[in-house]
Amino acid sequence: MSESVFAVTITTALNYYKNIVRKNLDAQAAEDKIKELKLKRRQLRHASDICLYHRAQNVVKEIAAEISPRTNSPSWHFGIADFMQYLQNTIDEYVIEDNKIIHTKQNASRSIVDIIQLITLPSEKIDHIRKQKIDKNIQVVARYGTKEQREMLREMLNKKMDNNVGLFDTMLQKLKFYCNTTSDSWAAV
Numbered sequence: 001m002s003e004s005v006f007a008v009t010i011t012t013a014l015n016y017y018k019n020i021v022r023k024n025l026d027a028q029a030a031e032d033k034i035k036e037l038k039l040k041r042r043q044l045r046h047a048s049d050i051c052l053y054h055r056a057q058n059v060v061k062e063i064a065a066e067i068s069p070r071t072n073s074p075s076w077h078f079g080i081a082d083f084m085q086y087l088q089n090t091i092d093e094y095v096i097e098d099n100k101i102i103h104t105k106q107n108a109s110r111s112i113v114d115i116i117q118l119i120t121l122p123s124e125k126i127d128h129i130r131k132q133k134i135d136k137n138i139q140v141v142a143r144y145g146t147k148e149q150r151e152m153l154r155e156m157l158n159k160k161m162d163n164n165v166g167l168f169d170t171m172l173q174k175l176k177f178y179c180n181t182t183s184d185s186w187a188a189v
Helices: 005-024 027-036 041-045 049-067 080-092 104-119 128-144 147-162 165-181
Strands: 094-097 100-103
Touching: 005 027, 005 041, 005 049, 005 080, 005 100, 049 080, 049 094, 049 100, 080 094, 100 104, 104 128, 104 147, 128 147, 128 165, 147 165
Parallel strands: none
Antiparallel strands: 094 100
16 A cells, blocks of 8 residues: 555654654653554554644653643653654644545645636536536635635636626635635635
């Protein structure tokens, strides 16, 4: 079974963390910590993407607890806070949806490409099924897209407005609506 980009990225980061643990704790404490976090080589190799996602989240929580100013923990590896931020940023690029790990920006980019392919068709060829596909993709861009991706979609729909005002205005209104129902506001588009 081939490993996903996510699995390779997270496994590499978790192995790096294991090395930090081994350098900063005595042998038994390090092995106990690695076992507690389920970071043994075999456990990582056979873990699903979702398990790796949760293990990475647990490592971030563990590091945050270790470097907290309130704890009297041993002096940890210089740069551990930067590593924690890197791991958190990596996790933040993904979500679990339908029991799969989804890279949010890539998912939004694919949806933009799908929308472009559909809206370049003549207006009369954009039937009910294609409108539903466009709507679904607009929802993905609104939910996962960056501000720049949303703005690009808005501009594309505005440019197509001359071709069919009713159709493309409806798409723009849906984009606005879906953006307002996500954590970001329409003002961010």
